[in-house]
Amino acid sequence: MEPFRTIHSRVVVIPVNDIDTDQIIPARFLKVTDKKGLGANLFADWRYLPDGKPNPDFILNQPQSQGAQVLLAGDNFGCGSSREHAPWALTGFGFRAVISTSFADIFRNNSLKNGLLPVLVDVQTHQKLVDMFTEIPDAHLTIDLEKSELVMPDDSRVNFPIDAFSKNCLLNGTDELGYLLGMEAQISSYEKLNFSG
Template sequence: MTCFTTLTSKIVPLPVDNVDTDQIIPARFLKVTDKAGLGDNLFADWRYDAEGNPKPDFVLNRPEMKGRQVLLVGDNFGCGSSREHAPWALTGYGFRAVISTSFADIFRNNALKNRLLPVIVDKPTHQQLFSLCEEAPDFEVTIDLAAQTLTLPDGRAVGFPIDAFSKACLLNGVDEIGYVLRMTDQILAFEAAHHK
C-alpha cells in the first residue's frame, strides 16, 4: 500500500446529499472480486447514457476534472448498503480523499481500510469549498494526515477527525494485517515468554 502523508490537489465538486453506495457503484458491477477496472464504472448511472456514452454535463466527464484526487460531496455520503466496492471504485478512478460534512459509518470504515481518506469538515467550511468551486474552480487544497488538517487556498487550516489506528495504517501504508505483521518480533517474544 502507498503511504498517505500529504496530498495537494484540485477538487471535483459533486454537491449531492445522501449519495448511496448503489449510486457510487451500481449493483450490476459487484460480481467482481478484483478491484481492477471498477473506477471505469464509478457513478456509472450518472456518468453514462443508456448506450454507454459519457454524458458531457456530468462532472467526471469534463476534461478539466481529469487527474483531480479530491472529491467534494454533500452530506451523508456513502449511505445505503455495505459494499467495499464503493471505495474500490473511488480509488480505482484516482481519488485519494473525499470531503463531506458526514459519512455513513460503514462506508467510512471501508474507505479507511482501502486507502481512501474521508475528511469531515464543518458546514461553513463545506459551503466555502463549494463556493470556491464556482468562483475559482482550479484552486487547490492540501491535506496533511499527520497534522489532521485541510488547508484552504487562503491559508486557513481546518482540523478533521480520524481514529489513531486508521491514521497509523494510512501513514505507514499498511492494512490491518500489515500493521500486525510489523510487530512479528514482539509477538514471537511474547509467545515464547508466555509458554514458559
C-alpha cells in the same frame, strides 16, 4: 496500499446529499472480487448516457476532473449497503480523499481500510469549500494527514478528526492485517515469554 502523507490537488465537487453506495458503484458491477477496472464504473448511472457514451454534463467527464484526487461530496456520503467496492471504485478513479459533513459508518471504515481518507468538516467549512471550488474550479486544496489539516486555496486551515490507529495505517500504507504482520517479532517474543512450557 500507497502511503498517504500530503496531497495537493484540484477538487471535484458533487455536493449531492445522501449519495449511496449503489450510486457510487451500481450493483451490476459487483460480480468482481478484483479492484482492477472499477474506477471506470464510478458513478456509472450519472456518468454515462443510456447508449454508453460519456455524459458531457457530468463533472467526472469534464477536463478539470482528470487527475483530481479529492472529491467534495454532500452530507451522509456512502450510505446504503456495505459494499467495499465503493471505496475501490473511488480509489480506482484516482481519488485519495472524500470531504463531507458526514459519512455512513460502514463506508467510512471500508474507506480507511482501503487507503481512502474520509475528511469530516463542519457545515460552514463545507459551504466555503463548495463556493470556492465552484467559483474557481482549477483551485487546489492541500490535505496534510500528519497534521490532520486541510489547507484551503485562500490559505485558511481547518483540522479534521481521525483516530490514531487509522492515521498510522494510512501514513504507513498498510491495513489492519499488515499492521499485525509488522508486529510479528513482538508477538513471537510475547508468546515465548508467556506461553512457553
